[in-house]
Amino acid sequence: MTVMLDPSSHSPLPTTRLTTKQKAVLTQLEQLQEAVSAQRLYTELRQQGESLGLATVYRSLDLLKLRGLVQSRTTADGEALYSPIQQDQHYLTCLQCGNSVPLGFCPLQKMENQLRRSQAFTIYYHTLEFFGVCEPCTHQAP
Amino acid sequence: MTVMLDPSSHSPLPTTRLTTKQKAVLTQLEQLQEAVSAQRLYTELRQQGESLGLATVYRSLDLLKLRGLVQSRTTADGEALYSPIQQDQHYLTCLQCGNSVPLGFCPLQKMENQLRRSQAFTIYYHTLEFFGVCEPCTHQAP
DNA sequence: GGGTACAATGAGAATGATTATCGTTATTTT
DNA sequence: AAAATAACGATAATCATTCTCATTGTACCC
Ligand SMILES: [Mn+2]
Ligand SMILES: [Mn+2]
Ligand SMILES: [Zn+2]
Ligand SMILES: [Zn+2]
Numbered sequence: 078m079t080v081m082l083d084p085s086s087h088s089p090l091p092t093t094r095l096t097t098k099q100k101a102v103l104t105q106l107e108q109l110q111e112a113v114s115a116q117r118l119y120t121e122l123r124q125q126g127e128s129l130g131l132a133t134v135y136r137s138l139d140l141l142k143l144r145g146l147v148q149s150r151t152t153a154d155g156e157a158l159y160s161p162i163q164q165d166q167h168y169l170t171c172l173q174c175g176n177s178v179p180l181g182f183c184p185l186q187k188m189e190n191q192l193r194r195s196q197a198f199t200i201y202y203h204t205l206e207f208f209g210v211c212e213p214c215t216h217q218a219p
Numbered sequence: 220m221t222v223m224l225d226p227s228s229h230s231p232l233p234t235t236r237l238t239t240k241q242k243a244v245l246t247q248l249e250q251l252q253e254a255v256s257a258q259r260l261y262t263e264l265r266q267q268g269e270s271l272g273l274a275t276v277y278r279s280l281d282l283l284k285l286r287g288l289v290q291s292r293t294t295a296d297g298e299a300l301y302s303p304i305q306q307d308q309h310y311l312t313c314l315q316c317g318n319s320v321p322l323g324f325c326p327l328q329k330m331e332n333q334l335r336r337s338q339a340f341t342i343y344y345h346t347l348e349f350f351g352v353c354e355p356c357t358h359q360a361p
Numbered sequence: 362g363g364g365t366a367c368a369a370t371g372a373g374a375a376t377g378a379t380t381a382t383c384g385t386t387a388t389t390t391t
Numbered sequence: 392a393a394a395a396t397a398a399c400g401a402t403a404a405t406c407a408t409t410c411t412c413a414t415t416g417t418a419c420c421c
Binding site: 096114115116131132135155156157 | 410
């Protein structure tokens with residue numbers, strides 16, 4: 078957790094409790110180790126018996142984000158990947174081959190407070206990614 | 220400019236010079252103050268007389284990124300926005316209304332060296348964004 | 362319980378940015 | 392200049408995401 082206020086201190090949205098489907102989505106997300114797409118979440122949930130529609134997965138993810146429980150980042154090819162918000166994980170992505178490798182730490186961990194003060198904006202989470210060319214691609218013809 | 224090696228020191232791609240169309244795309248990009256989509260770039264270039272296809276705009280942008288001259292970030296609704304790489308600009312984006320406001324500084328400026336050493340990966344640029352809920356949206360019914 | 366208002370859901374259509382095709386045109390090489 | 396290669400343009404295809412709208416579930420009141 079980096080730049081994020083206490084989730085209970087701000088609630089721009091539903092004070093009500095999560096629905097069953099929304100819970101299913103969140104639980105599945107917490108199960109998995111890596112960040113996953115909505116499409117994959119949908120497929121996996123159906124496979125394990127859950128009965129829900131794709132639209133509901135997207136809707137649930139949006140609501141969970143608005144509650145500060147889920148975050149997302151976008152891959153190089155435009156697909157959104159979701160993960161529980163506690164994972165403060167960033168990536169190095171190769172512009173050539175598209176592969177991305179996780180960074181071992183978050184360079185922003187020490188600036189939380191400074192950022193909290195600086196804006197009239199309730200910050201839930203951040204995304205940070207580095208782009209360049211990976212080792213293999215460097216030694217390769219265009 | 221933050222975490223970025225000298226663009227001339229690495230060239231995983233074409234050592235050749237830029238084509239006319241590629242130059243046109245880059246020039247147009249440098250003209251504009253804000254980050255723009257490929258679609259808009261295409262429209263504006265045609266309007267001002269340039270004759271090129273949409274596919275070429277996308278192709279050129281990819282090549283320019285591979286040369287370390289252009290960078291991109293993805294908006295909340297999945298559209299890629301491009302800008303000349305020298306702009307070290309980041310945003311705060313509202314999960315509710317989708318608006319984003321520019322951050323006045325880059326919190327990473329002081330960690331360049333540390334990051335350069337830490338990975339066998341040639342870093343061209345980074346993207347950093349904060350997500351949360353903006354002031355207006357906070358005082359608003361769902 | 363039965364009734365009503367409203368939120369949540371699902372199936373499938375619509376959207377729209379990005380990518381793939383493929384024939385044509387410019388550039389480089391021999 | 393002919394051949395080989397790289398760029399290009401028009402358009403079709405892809406595919407994640409959003410929209411539509413009919414159906415179902417839930418909360419609250421009588
Ligand atoms: Mn972080
Ligand atoms: Mn920066
Ligand atoms: Zn690579
Ligand atoms: Zn907002």
